[in-house]
Amino acid sequence: MNGAESLIRSLVGNGVDTCFANPGTSEMHFVSALDRVDGMRCILGLFEGVATGAADGYGRMRDRPAATLLHLGPGLANGLSNLHNASRANSPVVNIVGDHASYHRRYDAPLTSDIEGAARPFSAWVRTSPNANTVAADGAAAVAAAGTPPGRVATLILPADTAWCEVDESNNTTATRPTIVAPERPSEAAIDAAAGILRSGETTAIVLAGPATREHSLELAGKISAATGARLYAQTHSPRITRGAGRVPIGRIPYPIKQAIDLLRDVRNLILIGGKAPVGFFAYPGMPSELFPPGTRVHALARIDQDIPYALEALVDAVGAARAKSPLAPLDLPDRPTGAISPEKLGALIAATLPEDAIVVDESITTGRTFMAASETARPHDWILPTGGAIGFALPVAVGAAVACPERKVICLESDGSGMYMPQSLWTLAREGLNVLTLVFANRKYQILRAEMANVGASNIGPNASALLDLDRPTIDWVALAGSLGVSASRAETMDALSHQIDAGLSTAGPVLIEVVV
């Protein structure tokens, strides 16, 4: 058995059964080994960002890692922006990068680069395996690192000779099964302090992040809110929120900084569960970085790496909310709007048509500002947002979410500007027949940047600025683009047409794309 096979056996043995890959020459032994070990599904992305984004989406939905397989420094580089989002989502990802054979590195062949250096800004764990005997144990360590709560990007770099050399059988570590250490509990003092704040009668907001926006945690938070009057907020970009009918509805800190500051203007206490104190997504001249008023008491009840369900259970007990009734969203579907397309009508139509247990991957940006509020009483679903702000995340993450949950419909809400970062994802959707309905909201500009120019006080838009903000000249034909990569597509220019096309898309098992001209 060579190192490559020992790696695949180690990954499979540690519960990794999916690999999103774009391999090259230095990874060919891993590719070959995939056919000698049962239990690994291999999915090709035509660009590395598809692979890393898919691993992010898979991790968000499964709470355990998929692997990637990338080709040296440039292959890793192409996957880094989606690893940034995965890092910020605390998604578990085993990011495997091939390198030149260890003895070949010193010759500085053209593809040589500092792979560890490139990986480090976007990985919580980085290791280069020194030889074939260490590969299996290092693979197991990478799975453990990725799966250590709250989830991390673990990058394992494998020189080609670690793959092709034979493993010394007396030293075989493919059966290594590291134990993941359970997250620590927040201290009694932290829980008591939170309870004291909630009993103070002062206006208090609880900011829920990471695992705190999943169904069970939200139910606990709902009890606390019902018992104490505390407001519940998700961060602007949560990795995944369980929501819709029967779930505890929570607010979301808005992206536009003035709206965010207004929302928190009267808050005297912030209790943080799993996240940091809310700050502006960007800095704006003359505006504060912190979104809450000066003098607000900020109490971190539980860090993202602590036991968040426990923290909420303990707080429920501490404030005597065990018998409080969580305010659950009713099922209340809006009528389907007709006529001309508007963002508000789109929100209502999405809410009306979301199927039970849908997974919504949302990069609808300016068009979609109202979509979450509109779908609060839709059928139960999960909502996924771009945690790290790296653009182009939705299509790749939709790939991974659909692979992770083949029985659920994925609704990918994409923008034309953002969608053009990783359009290669469409090909993987088609190849794997993934159950994804993509709506591309085509406003034919970087609308968010037109607004942001005004927000930062740079309001004159001359010919150069226009050239950098507008996406017409030429218009992108999303129907042809999707078709060229094997995805059935149509175009909607009215709500009525869109309504019909969504129905058709939802009743199709494979991928469908609708270009929504807004």
Next chain:
Amino acid sequence: MNGAESLIRSLVGNGVDTCFANPGTSEMHFVSALDRVDGMRCILGLFEGVATGAADGYGRMRDRPAATLLHLGPGLANGLSNLHNASRANSPVVNIVGDHASYHRRYDAPLTSDIEGAARPFSAWVRTSPNANTVAADGAAAVAAAGTPPGRVATLILPADTAWCEVDESNNTTATRPTIVAPERPSEAAIDAAAGILRSGETTAIVLAGPATREHSLELAGKISAATGARLYAQTHSPRITRGAGRVPIGRIPYPIKQAIDLLRDVRNLILIGGKAPVGFFAYPGMPSELFPPGTRVHALARIDQDIPYALEALVDAVGAARAKSPLAPLDLPDRPTGAISPEKLGALIAATLPEDAIVVDESITTGRTFMAASETARPHDWILPTGGAIGFALPVAVGAAVACPERKVICLESDGSGMYMPQSLWTLAREGLNVLTLVFANRKYQILRAEMANVGASNIGPNASALLDLDRPTIDWVALAGSLGVSASRAETMDALSHQIDAGLSTAGPVLIEVVV
């Protein structure tokens, strides 16, 4: 005047007149300033790799830098693989990356990352400007760093407040014009040693890299070869070779390692001008890393950062070759092949149809192995290759080459696998009406990897390997893909059809794409 405007004035004042950009919120003041300063052409890429690759192509053709404008760490990340190629090509690039306002970084907002850390593996020079007063001088320093021979990637990181704050006029550095230090000359001893080798009568190969593959240097090398019998080789992937009728033809060290070793088997001396001793692009089990026989004397006459034309002139004198006649390629165009498509016929057709002064950007990989040899006697042209091995370079580099040389026809020889890494380039070709004829050789597989599996001794191709190496299921429709992004396209399935379509493409001023089914 704010920092952003001072930057643009500094760049324009230092001769940078083109900016390939994909900006975001943190760069909006730079975008705004572009309309307050004359002399900067702004070109939007829908993905950052388009911008960095275009800057590479521009730098290769102009020998002076264009600027980029990228959005924080993830935007930089998306541009890194093409910066790797640019670094390996020694292309001058001023790579500008926005960051959060300096006071905002400590809040660790979602888009925060270690930008310097991400830039360093792919940049020779990295600096973060601390405030608005330093921006102009730092911009000038970046231009100087990029333009210092042989050319470098210089990354300048600009926190948003360095852009929007006013410059203290008493401290205005926009007129800073750093002097670029001329490259040093190789020592007399190095020249004498090279001359001694050439006079020894032993089999000697001269490996020409960097500026040594441009017309004047090649003429000098041709004299040396004519006078001494030394063989001339370009590295496997040169940044730019001046060639065709009237130019000195040189061999190229082949990519396939066995062919490369065979080529150099009888060589006793290697003289390196501008490059390193030839090594395998990858390591292969049981094969050496060095492509030349053990015991070969390797003499580095001139490093890439030294004065290469001087080195060649001095060597011409030292070996008494001043009156030797360089062997120039004749103009000898093959007949246009007809019938079924084959790689050899494609090479002949390209040679027959290359227009005078064409710029060929070649990522044709397996299909194109014979294209360079076939075009040795074509009309005079430049040939550009992927220096760093990062895939997807050809379309973005073609964008930059066409912007740099609007009066010349760019022929982009692309593969279907490689072309799918940065297809967004097609949109920029269309928007700017660039004079680029792209041939996409569609073999519908990663053919190189099928060969490489055998080369590394991993020869069994099972279902998982097939899934990772084949690009059918679904077939990519390049005609529809190009059309969706505004580029006229057609498909050729015979040499006759391709011949007609190339004629039509060459007579069109704007971008045209032909999918060549091979």
